[in-house]
Amino acid sequence: MKLPEGSSFSIRPAVMRDLDTLAAIDAVCFPTGIAYPREEILFLLLNPTIMIVVAECAGIIIGFAALERRRRTRKNARNGELVTIEVLPEFRGETIGTALYQTLEDHLRDWGGSSIHLHVSVDNTVAFSFYQRLGYRVVNRIPQYYLRKIDAWQMEKNLP
Ligand SMILES: CC(C)(COP(=O)(O)OP(=O)(O)OC[C@H]1O[C@@H](n2cnc3c(N)ncnc32)[C@H](O)[C@@H]1OP(=O)(O)O)[C@@H](O)C(=O)NCCC(=O)NCCS
Numbered sequence: 001m002k003l004p005e006g007s008s009f010s011i012r013p014a015v016m017r018d019l020d021t022l023a024a025i026d027a028v029c030f031p032t033g034i035a036y037p038r039e040e041i042l043f044l045l046l047n048p049t050i051m052i053v054v055a056e057c058a059g060i061i062i063g064f065a066a067l068e069r070r071r072r073t074r075k076n077a078r079n080g081e082l083v084t085i086e087v088l089p090e091f092r093g094e095t096i097g098t099a100l101y102q103t104l105e106d107h108l109r110d111w112g113g114s115s116i117h118l119h120v121s122v123d124n125t126v127a128f129s130f131y132q133r134l135g136y137r138v139v140n141r142i143p144q145y146y147l148r149k150i151d152a153w154q155m156e157k158n159l160p
Contacts, residue, residue: 002090002091002094003057003094004057004058008057009055009057009062009096009099010055010056011053011054011099012053013053013054014045014052014053014054014064018054018061018064019038019045020038021061022061023037023038025061025062025086025088026086028088028089029086029087034121034146034147036084047068049068050067051066051067051069051104051107052064052066053065053066053100055096055099055100057091062087062091062096063085063087063100064084064100065082065084065097065100065101065104066082066083066085066104067080067082067083067104067107067116068080068083069111069113077114078113079113079115079116079117080104080115080117081116081118082117082118085097085101087100097130098130098134105159108159109159113159116157116159117139117155117156118131118136118154118155119142119152119153119155120152120155121146121150121152121153122141122150122152122153123150128153131155134157135157136155136156137155137157138153138154138155139154139155139156140153141153141154142154
């Protein structure tokens with residue numbers, strides 16, 4: 001299924017009543033062991049330093065993304081960690097991931113953030129390409145980051 005002809009999607013901040021839907025999307029988008037338990041998504045929703053945005057089409061959530069704002073006391077730097085970004089498989093390739101990401105990047109820039117970091121599995125070539133296209137570069141390879149066996153790329157983007 002694709003976005004219905006002539007329809008579009010919109011982005012809005014997540015609210016508490018989205019919890020079950022976000023947990024269901026996460027379980028579809030990530031394998032067991034990597035997907036967040038529902039309690040973890042509840043924690044993300046309750047955490048005031050984390051912004052979550054959802055993409056909706058005709059009132060149905062089809063993807064979401066989360067970013068943590070971080071203040072470094074040294075040099076008083078502000079930056080962000082992209083916690084997750086995920087779009088239901090049938091709606092991928094329609095710029096929804098890019099729109100979710102851009103909303104979070106704009107939010108971080110408005111807050112005064114100067115860079116965003118993230119981790120992505122070395123097996124996840126689609127997400128790796130997605131991040132490269134958004135301007136991310138690899139800064140490190142972290143051994144056994146996922147499930148104590150799969151390495152992760154640590155990636156970074158400096159915000160202009
Ligand atoms: C990564 C993800 C969020 C991208 O969402 P999306 O809505 O499909 O992304 P977009 O349509 O905005 O695509 C933007 C770019 O991503 C890359 N991309 C997207 N799908 C791709 C694919 N199947 N193969 C290769 N590159 C792809 C391309 O560079 C694409 O740009 P292009 O269309 O100009 O070629 C989505 O694939 C997803 O939910 N994956 C599963 C969850 C996940 O792995 N999240 C990242 C965790 S670290």
